[in-house]
Amino acid sequence: MKKSIKYAAAVAAFTATAMNAQAATLDDVKARGELNCVVSTGVAGFAAPDDKGNWAGFDVDFCRAVAAAVLGDGEKVNFVPTTGKTRFTVLNSGEGDILFRNTTETMSRDADLKLTFLPVNYYDGQGFMAAKALGVESAKDLDGASICIQTGTTTELNLADYFRTNGISYEPVPVETNAEAQTNYLGGRCDVFTTDASGLASTRASFENPADHVILPEIISKEPLGGAVRHGDDQWADIGKWVVNAIIAAEELGVTQANVAEMGAEAGDNPSINRLLGTEGDFGSMIGLDAQWAMRAIAAGGNYGELFDRNIGPDTAIGLERGLNAQWSDGGILYAAPIR
Numbered sequence: 001m002k003k004s005i006k007y008a009a010a011v012a013a014f015t016a017t018a019m020n021a022q023a024a025t026l027d028d029v030k031a032r033g034e035l036n037c038v039v040s041t042g043v044a045g046f047a048a049p050d051d052k053g054n055w056a057g058f059d060v061d062f063c064r065a066v067a068a069a070v071l072g073d074g075e076k077v078n079f080v081p082t083t084g085k086t087r088f089t090v091l092n093s094g095e096g097d098i099l100f101r102n103t104t105e106t107m108s109r110d111a112d113l114k115l116t117f118l119p120v121n122y123y124d125g126q127g128f129m130a131a132k133a134l135g136v137e138s139a140k141d142l143d144g145a146s147i148c149i150q151t152g153t154t155t156e157l158n159l160a161d162y163f164r165t166n167g168i169s170y171e172p173v174p175v176e177t178n179a180e181a182q183t184n185y186l187g188g189r190c191d192v193f194t195t196d197a198s199g200l201a202s203t204r205a206s207f208e209n210p211a212d213h214v215i216l217p218e219i220i221s222k223e224p225l226g227g228a229v230r231h232g233d234d235q236w237a238d239i240g241k242w243v244v245n246a247i248i249a250a251e252e253l254g255v256t257q258a259n260v261a262e263m264g265a266e267a268g269d270n271p272s273i274n275r276l277l278g279t280e281g282d283f284g285s286m287i288g289l290d291a292q293w294a295m296r297a298i299a300a301g302g303n304y305g306e307l308f309d310r311n312i313g314p315d316t317a318i319g320l321e322r323g324l325n326a327q328w329s330d331g332g333i334l335y336a337a338p339i340r
Helices: 002-032 058-071 087-093 107-111 154-165 178-186 197-205 234-253 271-277 293-301 304-311
Strands: 035-040 077-082 115-124 126-131 145-150 170-175 192-196 213-215 223-230
Touching: 002 035, 002 058, 002 234, 035 058, 035 087, 058 077, 058 115, 058 234, 058 293, 058 304, 077 087, 087 115, 087 223, 107 115, 115 197, 115 234, 126 154, 126 197, 145 154, 145 178, 154 170, 154 192, 170 178, 178 192, 178 197, 192 197, 197 213, 223 234, 234 271, 234 293, 234 304, 271 293, 293 304
Parallel strands: 035 077, 145 170, 145 192
Antiparallel strands: 115 223, 126 192, 126 213
């Protein structure tokens, strides 16, 4: 009997410890009253500060959505800028609560670096940019070229694999940040800049004469970009996961920043919308939040289409088409796991 009592007590203590660990990040964020969101040092359209230090961009809007869901205010975010090399150290050290930083999910980052990835929020692939005056039409014409590449990224391995497979050589020019890559590229230190195609479009848009530079046609990798949190806090990972899903689902269901308050005022005829906006079911409590968590996330910046169009879409300087990032019903591969 004594052994059973001791065993039961040990199990209870372990369970309590596990529950406390799972709730740690949410509790810390609430106690602090601010979300520490890991972003890049500056990639136009995705995450960049203006001259007054105000951050804007596609990744920034996902940070704000999480803050709104958890803290009730999308402005309660402290942006933590990092390089490709430092981003995971900053997140795993606890300096950041969540990461939204043009980051590719890979097995080693998951299993070895102990990151839990959120749903993909941008499907991308690695490309190349060169000056039009160089006369290059294909990546296979780059034999012997000097190539600027950010350290600590998947692009390093992709580049080595591609050139090895095609039997051509190159001279790597390592850089730490996108700004450093731009300076080296425009200054002639490297012939070519390689990174995700979205990053190339962002960088080219910032040039004084964007038309003088061409993005080559080859896409040499798959880059599923998304947010991430540390291993070991399932509740916090669930919050990040379902905020991203809510933003994606809102577009499919026709819920926008402008109509979300009205649509969430009372239950309507569409059960999927009701569950998303908390007028049916009890889904918020499953992740430690209230019923209106998704309403606030959507109200902070809009649905996925609104975030895309405002920051990086065809009518912006970045000029990206939806492509793979269109909803599954519109020819893309984007869709949210169901809230049910």
